[in-house]
Amino acid sequence: MNYFLNFTCCIFFITSCAQENFPAIETPSVINYSFELVVDGIDIPWGMDFINESELLVTELSGILYRVSKGIKKEVSGLPEVYLRGQGGLLDVALHPEFKNNNLIYLTLASSLGDNPGGNTSLYQATLVGNSLEKVSLLYKASPNTKKGQHFGSRIAFDTKGHIYFSVGDRGNRDQNPQDISRDGGKVYRLNLDGTIPEDNPFFSSPKAKQAIFSYGHRNPQGIIVHPSTGSIWVNEHGPQGGDEINKLESGKNYGWPLITYGINYSGTPITDKTSNPKMEQPFYYWVPSIAPSGMAFSTSDVYKGWKNNLFVGSLKFEYLERLVIEGNKVVKREKILDKIGRVRNVKQGPDGYLYLGVEGRGIIKIMPL
């Protein structure tokens, strides 16, 4: 009897702690899709972008950039030096919006440039000529360097007005970085496409601020996308245990980390009991339990039945692609796509309208409607 009581208490404790945020994740009733492997042999396919319908660039975290043509991958030479430490390495890759005319690409990577030991996230621009990079130039380097292994960010996106956005995580220093706009880390940045800082950035005129900052109070954003119809910047970010978030970014706003959060420390101890503050933004959606979100894409094509305008997010932790149905200003349905496929590091919509995933231990896969 005593044992039984303990057991029920225990179950109650577990379920009350891990109360899932609405709407609950569902397994689809009809599975009318499968997948095919389009690029194999990449352990951690961190970032990707499409040159055309049959060619793409893929980064591997360990420091390799691949140019893939019809499934055959070739290593691109001329990369800047990559600092490998913990979650840091070669991160995202993105083609300049006018790539067809100028062959420019952007890369984010962990770099040890600078005085202090360790590294931090950097943004580079380079010209892609065949299978090599030329005119490699550093556009931004977060500082100071640190030997911490966590939270480098970092995804790249473009708006239609000539700006590039990229994220840098809090670099394992949540007490100093995310809330201080004179420091790097825990921020989303906004630059002109040539790397100069736009004069209408929110902290452009603040003497002590990092002028490139667009928004702050982030933990580790690893998904970023410009909404296809509204043009607003959406990010997803890893929270602590419980409390991963989707945020719709507005210039100069504070997204609260670590002063407000729906999550707790990995050890189970609280970070704060506050989930809101009038001066800080609420997430558009938060995940409890954490799914460890990485990558983000809207499906805007008619390739898949019933998926148009849905949001897709990779789950590293639960090893599926999450489909989120948004109605009005709310997530009304969540579904597991390709359950147990492996750690989904990235998701993008290709120029052919299909969804492509970067899956750890596999490579790049394409979702095929049946």
Place this chain on the structure above:
Amino acid sequence: MKIIVLIYLLILGIFSSFLFQNKTKKESINAGSEIYQDFCLQCHLSTGTGVFGVFPPLKASDYLLENTNLSIAGIKYGLKGKIIVNNEEYNGVMIRQGLDNEEVADVMNYILNEWGNETTVFITPNQVSKIPKSLVE
């Protein structure tokens, strides 16, 4: 000038080997605890139990406790593919974390002596430096 540099390097070498030898097991475990929080905990969890079928356990792990050199190699060079831990199959990727030999030794000493794990071996940076990549290829 060359002689000064040589003497400097010599002194540095003697000094650092002196330092390594004097790091006690307890000090190494403490340093390893911090490395663990930074680099390992997100997958293997603070309880060392990992996630069944996804991230292998370190607590009471036969893989770890019965073959220390293989575990050192996994941390030093990264590990991928199928392994069996406590009769369960794991088929994942643990990337190289970029730790130096001393950090690998420290975190090994930590995981070998935490969560009820117990061992008399004491891993040194020197031992880590001699572990070849061929072990995990």
